[in-house]
Amino acid sequence: MLVKFQTKSQATITMFGDIAVTLIKLMGHSGTVPSALLAEEVPAALARLKAAVAEHSNEPLDPQDGSSRDGDEGQSVSLAHRALPLIEMLTAAAAGRENVMWDK
Numbered sequence: 001m002l003v004k005f006q007t008k009s010q011a012t013i014t015m016f017g018d019i020a021v022t023l024i025k026l027m028g029h030s031g032t033v034p035s036a037l038l039a040e041e042v043p044a045a046l047a048r049l050k051a052a053v054a055e056h057s058n059e060p061l062d063p064q065d066g067s068s069r070d071g072d073e074g075q076s077v078s079l080a081h082r083a084l085p086l087i088e089m090l091t092a093a094a095a096g097r098e099n100v101m102w103d104k
Contacts, residue, residue: 001018001104002017002020003020003033003104004102004104005100006100007096007098007099007101007103009093010088013086013089015082016063017033018103019061020023022061023082023083026083027045027090029045030049032104035095036099037099037101039097042048042094043094046087046091046094049083049086049087057079057080058079059078059079060076061080061082061095062077
């Protein structure tokens with residue numbers, strides 16, 4: 001499954017489903033897909049996500065399906081790197097007072 005995050009002022013972000021759900025939960029949301037944050041909820045969600053990233057920034061956050069491409073064995077992508085596009089989207093949405101939606 002892939003999850004697409006959308007807001008008016010930013011390009012759509014697509015993530016692996018399990019990674020997206022983890023980040024959604026770190027924002028303080030239930031993890032339901034599809035769902036959304038209303039504009040007034042975005043700043044608090046952004047703050048929670050930034051706090052979680054600051055606390056666990058170097059921890060790996062990789063797809064749980066076990067898929068890997070040739071030569072990728074033993075390499076991981078950190079929570080900080082996975083969360084960066086979503087943090088940027090939430091920052092722009094907070095500044096523009098925009099809703100953020102996600103769907104499959």
